[in-house]
Amino acid sequence: MKLPFLGPVVAPHVFCLTPEGVSYASVRREPPTGFFQARAFAYPPGTLGTGSGGAPLLTRDAVAEAVEAGRRLSERRLSHASVVFPDSWARMLPIDFEQLPDAADAARQVVAWKVKKLLPAAGEQTVTFREMTPVEEKPRLLVAAAPTEMLLAIEQAFESLSIRVGMLVPASLALFDGFSSTLATRAAGDYALLHRAAGSLVFFIARNGTPLFFRQRPLEEANGGHEQEVRLSLSYYSEKLQGPGLAAAYVHDETPGGGTLGGAFPVPLEPLSGRLFQADDTFAERTAARPELMAGFAAVYGQG
Numbered sequence: 001m002k003l004p005f006l007g008p009v010v011a012p013h014v015f016c017l018t019p020e021g022v023s024y025a026s027v028r029r030e031p032p033t034g035f036f037q038a039r040a041f042a043y044p045p046g047t048l049g050t051g052s053g054g055a056p057l058l059t060r061d062a063v064a065e066a067v068e069a070g071r072r073l074s075e076r077r078l079s080h081a082s083v084v085f086p087d088s089w090a091r092m093l094p095i096d097f098e099q100l101p102d103a104a105d106a107a108r109q110v111v112a113w114k115v116k117k118l119l120p121a122a123g124e125q126t127v128t129f130r131e132m133t134p135v136e137e138k139p140r141l142l143v144a145a146a147p148t149e150m151l152l153a154i155e156q157a158f159e160s161l162s163i164r165v166g167m168l169v170p171a172s173l174a175l176f177d178g179f180s181s182t183l184a185t186r187a188a189g190d191y192a193l194l195h196r197a198a199g200s201l202v203f204f205i206a207r208n209g210t211p212l213f214f215r216q217r218p219l220e221e222a223n224g225g226h227e228q229e230v231r232l233s234l235s236y237y238s239e240k241l242q243g244p245g246l247a248a249a250y251v252h253d254e255t256p257g258g259g260t261l262g263g264a265f266p267v268p269l270e271p272l273s274g275r276l277f278q279a280d281d282t283f284a285e286r287t288a289a290r291p292e293l294m295a296g297f298a299a300v301y302g303q304g
Contacts, residue, residue: 011079011080011081012300013025013070013081014082014296014299015063015066015083015084016083018086020042020043021040022040023039023040023292023296024039024040024069024070025037025038025293026070026073027297027301028280029300029301029303031278034280034286036073038286038290040290041069043062044061047059047061049153053147055089055123057149059153059157060156060157060160060161063158063161078163079162079163080164080166081165082165082166082169082174082296082299082300083158084170085168085170086170086198087170087200088198088218089170090144090146092170093118093142094215095129095140095141095143096139097114097138098138099138099139100139111127111129111141111143112127115145122145123149124147125148126146127144129141129142133207133212144173146170155168167299169299171195171197174295175252175298176204177298177302179193179250179276179302180206181209181302183209183250183276184208186276189245189247190244191205191250192206192234194249194251194252194253194269196226196254196261198219199219201218201219203233212241213237226261227260227263227264228264230265234266245266246266247267249267249269250269251269251272252271252291272294274287283297
């Protein structure tokens with residue numbers, strides 16, 4: 001079982017998991033981009049369990065209503081789908097290495113060993129990683145680690161309903177990878193991408209579509225000091241990474257009551273919106289009502 005950032009072939013169907021429920025969407029990649037269909041469903045009582053270490057465990061009954069609706073809306077063509085889950089269900093962190101093996105399997109073993117050292121109390125984790133912009137010519141990786149028990153439960157829940165999961169990814173990584181080409185072209189320089197959702201604040205700085213800086217923080221530890229977190233991150237980018245300055249900054253904020261963040265940035269903070277992707281007139285309404293759909297759209301859009 002893998003936790004890929006983006007797979008080579010992605011169906012237009014996506015399920016977006018949240019702590020409260022699941023949203024199904026069928027994505028249109030061609031202009032005007034948007035959603036053919038989108039529906040949201042609360043988990044029925046008792047269908048979201050808890051595993052070791054508090055990891056959420058999805059059951060078949062938790063997603064059955066959403067899958068049946070997706071199958072009906074797609075005229076029974078739904079058999080493969082992407083699944084996006086909350087950032088707070090995974091740990092994402094940048095890791096520096098002195099060196100890494102060239103062979104992929106050997107490199108994965110080294111990364112898994114490093115994660116186990118850094119997160120000794122996390123239990124069995126499935127890891128995936130991608131390269132970051134190197135600093136001082138040493139390899140740097142952006143690593144995502146999620147409880148293996150949780151990922152297996154998600155896959156098995158959908159597979160029991162005859163849905164094959166082609167991609168399983170945290171929301172912020174779906175946003176970054178799905179939109180990196182578009183945002184890098186628009187920015188024409190280093191750009192920031194901030195994602196704030198229930199339980200997690202994620203901050204990227206990218207160069208040429210590749211992560212240069214990354215930070216994830218639980219919101220309960222931020223104590224409302226989100227602007228301070230951003231300012232510290234930008235100071236690190238400027239002083240330690242010798243960043244020349246941001247050309248643009250983008251945000252997807254799923255917590256509208258969490259306070260503003262724009263004052264911490266030296267450039268205007270632009271919300272991710274349909275106008276960046278030639279979306280139709282319904283895109284804004286749908287993503288405003290169900291903010292998790294933005295990451296679901298990104299997961300499919302990036303493979304169009």
